[in-house]
Amino acid sequence: MSLIEIADYRLAFDGFEGRVQVLDGIDLAIEAGEAVGIVGETGCGKSVLARSMLRLNPAPPARIVSGQIRYDGADILAMPPDRLRDLRGGTIGMVFQDPVTYLNPVFTIGRQMAEVLRAHEPDLSRAQRRARSIELLDAVRLPDPAGLLDRYPHELSGGMRQRVLIAEALAGNPRVLIADEPTTALDVTIQRQILALIADLVERLGLTLVLISHDLGVIGAVCRRIVVMYAGTVVEDAPAESLFRAPQHPYTRGLLAAMPDLGRPDHMPEGIAGSIPDLRSPPKGCRFHPRCPLATAICSERKPVLDGGPHAVACHAVAAAA
Amino acid sequence: MIPLLAVEDVTVRFGDFAAVSDVSLALMPGAALGLVGESGSGKSTLLRVLLRLQAVASGRVLMDGADITTAREGGLRALRRDVQVVFQNPHSALNPRLSVHDSVAEPLQIQGVSNRQQMRDRITGLLDDVGLGEQFLWRFPHELSGGQKQRVCIARALATRPRALLLDEPTSALDVSVQAQIIDLLRRLRQQHNLAFLFISHNLAVVQLLCEEVAVLRQGVIVERGAVKQVLHAPQNPYTQALIASVLSPGGSRLSGPAVCEGVRAFGIH
Numbered sequence: 001m002s003l004i005e006i007a008d009y010r011l012a013f014d015g016f017e018g019r020v021q022v023l024d025g026i027d028l029a030i031e032a033g034e035a036v037g038i039v040g041e042t043g044c045g046k047s048v049l050a051r052s053m054l055r056l057n058p059a060p061p062a063r064i065v066s067g068q069i070r071y072d073g074a075d076i077l078a079m080p081p082d083r084l085r086d087l088r089g090g091t092i093g094m095v096f097q098d099p100v101t102y103l104n105p106v107f108t109i110g111r112q113m114a115e116v117l118r119a120h121e122p123d124l125s126r127a128q129r130r131a132r133s134i135e136l137l138d139a140v141r142l143p144d145p146a147g148l149l150d151r152y153p154h155e156l157s158g159g160m161r162q163r164v165l166i167a168e169a170l171a172g173n174p175r176v177l178i179a180d181e182p183t184t185a186l187d188v189t190i191q192r193q194i195l196a197l198i199a200d201l202v203e204r205l206g207l208t209l210v211l212i213s214h215d216l217g218v219i220g221a222v223c224r225r226i227v228v229m230y231a232g233t234v235v236e237d238a239p240a241e242s243l244f245r246a247p248q249h250p251y252t253r254g255l256l257a258a259m260p261d262l263g264r265p266d267h268m269p270e271g272i273a274g275s276i277p278d279l280r281s282p283p284k285g286c287r288f289h290p291r292c293p294l295a296t297a298i299c300s301e302r303k304p305v306l307d308g309g310p311h312a313v314a315c316h317a318v319a320a321a322a
Numbered sequence: 323m324i325p326l327l328a329v330e331d332v333t334v335r336f337g338d339f340a341a342v343s344d345v346s347l348a349l350m351p352g353a354a355l356g357l358v359g360e361s362g363s364g365k366s367t368l369l370r371v372l373l374r375l376q377a378v379a380s381g382r383v384l385m386d387g388a389d390i391t392t393a394r395e396g397g398l399r400a401l402r403r404d405v406q407v408v409f410q411n412p413h414s415a416l417n418p419r420l421s422v423h424d425s426v427a428e429p430l431q432i433q434g435v436s437n438r439q440q441m442r443d444r445i446t447g448l449l450d451d452v453g454l455g456e457q458f459l460w461r462f463p464h465e466l467s468g469g470q471k472q473r474v475c476i477a478r479a480l481a482t483r484p485r486a487l488l489l490d491e492p493t494s495a496l497d498v499s500v501q502a503q504i505i506d507l508l509r510r511l512r513q514q515h516n517l518a519f520l521f522i523s524h525n526l527a528v529v530q531l532l533c534e535e536v537a538v539l540r541q542g543v544i545v546e547r548g549a550v551k552q553v554l555h556a557p558q559n560p561y562t563q564a565l566i567a568s569v570l571s572p573g574g575s576r577l578s579g580p581a582v583c584e585g586v587r588a589f590g591i592h
Contacts, residue, residue: 041497042468158361187360188524192568214497217570244572258502259572260527262554268531271503275467 001073002029003176003208004053009067011045011052014060018280022048024232024287026067027306032175035202035209037219037240039255040229043276046212049229050180053210054088055079090120093169097181099161103153109164110149113137113171120172136167140197159190166197170205177202180212195221216259220244228252231277231287233303238311248313250292286316296320324387326351326486326518327372327405332381334367334542341367343542344381349486354512354519356529356550358565359539365522368539369488372520373407374398403433406479410491412471416463422449422474423459429481448477451514452507469500476507486518493528505531526569530554538562 011023023045030036038046051057052069055076069076071087079087088094096102104112113133117124124132130149137145140163153161162182169177179198183191199222202209213219219226219240226243228236228251236249247253254272261267274291277283283290289299294317304314325348334342342364349355349372357365370376371383374390383391385401409415416425426445435441446456452473463471472492479487489508493501505528512519512532523529529536530550537547538559546559557563 041499188568188570189360189564192570195570215570216572220572221570254499256572258499260502260505260525260531261571262527262530262566262569263571265530265551265555269498269502269505271501271506272499275469 003032003034003072004028004030004210005068005070006049006053007068007070009049009052009069010065011048011057012063012065014063015280019063020279021065021282022232022279023052024282025303026232026234028227028234028237030208030210032208033206034225035199035211035223037211037213037223037226038229039213039216039219039226041214041255041276043231043279044229045232046214046229047180050094050178050210050212053178054092054094055084056088089116089169089174090172091174092176092178093172093174095162095165095169095177095179095182098185099158099165100153100185102165103161105153107152108149109137109151109153109156113149113164113168116168116171132171133167136170137164139170139201140164140167142167157190158186159194162186162194163197166194166201170201174207176208176210178210178212181214182211183218184213184215191218192221198222216244216255228255231282232279233287234306234314235288236311236313237306238313242311246311248311248318249288249315250294250317251288254291286314292317323350325349325384326386327520328384329368329371330382330384332368332371332383333379334364334371334376335379340379341542342371345539345542345544346381347537347544349518349520351485352516352518353535354521354533356533356536357520357522357539358524358526358529358536360524360565362541363539364542365539366490367542369407369490369520369522372488373405374401403482404485405488406482406484406486407488407490408472408475408479408492411495412468412475413463413495415475416471418463421460421462422454422466425474426478426481429478433482444481445477448480449474451480451511452477453503467500468496469503472496472500472504473507476504476511480511480515483515484517486520488520488522490522491524492521494523494525501528508532526554526566527571538565 006026006028009023009026013020013022026049040046048057064077110133114129117129117132133149134145137148142148142160142163183194186194201207211219211223224240226238226240227234230251236252247256257270258272260269272291277287285300285302286304289295298316304316306312306314307319328348330346332342332345333340345368359365367376371378382389390397390401423445426448427441430441430444435444449458454473493504519532521529521532533550536550536553537544540561546553546557546562553562557566
């Protein structure tokens, strides 16, 4: 049994202008200790999928159309509120994109750390909470953790704030860390430091990591397995080396061809023709087919499923060529 | 050759804080200069100085060799016409209440184009230049994708037939597949219209594709400048080296274990 199992998961949002079919039949199994990256462009559903793992999408407007999400065998979608509460921030920690908006500007770091600890370990004394806060801030390699407790968020740089949020995510002794674009708001040198920290924590604490990013460079730096999403579907799911060496799905290939690369000055990035579909009326069959250079008749009729194997791809053309 | 646009020993202060210190920079006609650096390094302040939107504490701003540091609006007419700007976020750079036609028409009206047919022809020509068909004329920003909006912003910038475009992170808010299209478009437009580019970005790989020269800013000071090939592939300054070492190339650099943390920590927590 996998630690996280998502099977045939379909999610829609009911909006004023109709139902948006955000996730369409997601199948994904994550083993304990894996570092998995989910990559895709705007609107592909990667953040919604990450939030689904904690049932954080507000319903309504979200509507679960079908499927299951299991954590350690227990169905998250049918979980009673108190168990869900233990899961959120407890067993599964989460870090978001913008460190500014997730810290309260009027409270000190110490007070915010204490609040998180009170939720997870109500029996701690004041002194114990302080000691634990210092320990957590030290774990994310912040200098002078004791002094930091009296500081306000605005006194910290973006990278330091993200470290504080990672420390808070670790407060519940999680087994899983979900990080949604944790470095997108940061400068490149800081990005590298935060990613190195995440990689280090995953190794030291034996965490299972789900890293969401639009940037294959970020994902490739930390994850050993990469899941590529397009328009609410998983199009490819493969070990990182294999994906970079031999991308199979036309969309993955397009994504890689579109990335400028400092190491290859002569590589001229190519865009992917067309634009992402309107998910109120997504294309029939394979959702990528209107933009796909390899599309044939079957692609507009039947949705391709992920083939088996360690390097899985959902594409009729790839299947036909094999 | 006289620089199209230049700053000489420019310092900008916000209170006691020097956002830009003693910076000299020149943009030659037809050249493409990249300006890289992290947040707070002074890139955007420098851009505002060049556009005469930001007063300087000391130093000079020159256009075609003439001092425009304190010129009034009348003396800035040439600057406003010949130097146009494209910003990072196309969503906020377009007025949501104006159609594509009306957004692009504004600079033309200021230039005195009043004939309706003439106006219409100019606008369709400009949209065609940026790869947008006539069907986009009467659309509003909310009906466009991010890439299409940025194309409209570029069309609007080209309306005055400028000699230089100042581009402030024009692809940073876009998806990579769209970014590639905009890079391609900018390269083509530069050639077609013999434009000079001042290109601000934190993305070194994009700078490499669009510029011949690059200057690296850190804390308001230029720490290194030179040909792209030189600066990005054989950097001399330790900060430039650290910046380049931080670039994560697609499929290349895996960070792993505490070893990297040590190396990274040596560079200091920000």
